[in-house]
Amino acid sequence: MTGSPASAAIPIEHWTHSSGARVYLVSSPSIPMLDVQVDFDGGSRRDPARQAGLASVTAGLLSDGLAAQGGQPALDENQLSEAWVDLGAQFGAQAGADRFTVSLRSLTEPDLLERAVALATRQLAASAWPERVWQRDRERMLASLREAETRPATHAGRAFARAVYGGHPYGQQADAASLQAIGVADMKAFFVRHVVACRAQVTMVGAIDRARADRIVGRLMAAVQPHGCTTLPEVPQVAALTRAVEERLPFQAAQAQVLIGQPGIARDHPDFFPLFVGNYILGGGGFVSRLTTEVREKRGLSYSVYSYFSPGRHAGAFQIGLTTRPDQAAQAVDVTREVVRNFVSQGPTEAELQAAKDFLVNGFALRIDSNRKLLDNVANIAWNGLPLNYLDTWTDRVRRVSVDDVRRAFAQAIQPERMVTVVVGAKP
Structure with missing residues (x-):
């Protein structure tokens, strides 16, 4: 294995395991616990179009039983759950847009950790993939989809994703047809x-040293190394919008759902910090944001309104959302658009920017005040290829953002004249 030490206030050790997995470790001896997160390039962006939801349901079925292996008996989903409870440990799997993630949490008492790693390794190597459980879970998902059809937010979200992402996999969403097309095979x-x-990226935070961490990685990776290393096809970039898109969908509901936005930025965008700080001022700061002031406080058009960027490997959406009375939807849309136009053209005031930076910097410690939060942050560093000193420099990066930085970044990233607007449930 090869390695590169890091010297930082939050010391992240990084090396490449002999299996090819990249490992990121923060030794934290204060609590006798270990959190492990293993990320793979297997999120929903890898779903075939006709099988949207495949990554997510694969992650779900991974924990529903074990096949017999090496003289150990098979375990059904209840027995497997009880085995984890007996260890006082946790194992889980989930799939997001970019990542297929496996996680393990255990106390570091030697016998308990040994058994927890062994059981996690077995889950990776010998999942039972029970057909009966998949048939049951699929029926539950189909029932949930039918229930979701009764909510205007469901229709708004689907229409918004289609319009923003076009044919990009980020816009794919599971439906009855795609779930019916998925089998255990x-x-x-x-x-x-x-x-x-x-292609694994292993993040570890807890009371272990590098040597012990490397042994754990070796055992986990041995379970998936027989899978080989097939080259994956490139996923195309999200296409920029060439024109404004408006969809107004009828729906009988007490509140109209409004979503406005467009493709935003990828996580490696050089203007991440100006956009992050600027969005806090625009719509990410709750009751102190511009959108809340104009839409809620001054005009009473909505109880809450928000905006956010969702950057990933590709340009995730910039999204504004609110609910309002159906007869006020047109006015709420007009006011929201005007706020965005003004912010993009003028940027924040010095007072707004300073207040935002003070809040974000003063609250930084809360982002890393537990093993779980620290693990999430280090995994973010690993997945996005950020510098190992990213957390140490975070507050300085925020402090350095200027009004001109925010204005320039928003002017380049957001085009108010080419936004998607989806309104579900407004009165004509």
């Missing part, structure tokens, strides 16, 4: 293709 094939040691 498809999940097994997806798992073997994407959950591979050579």
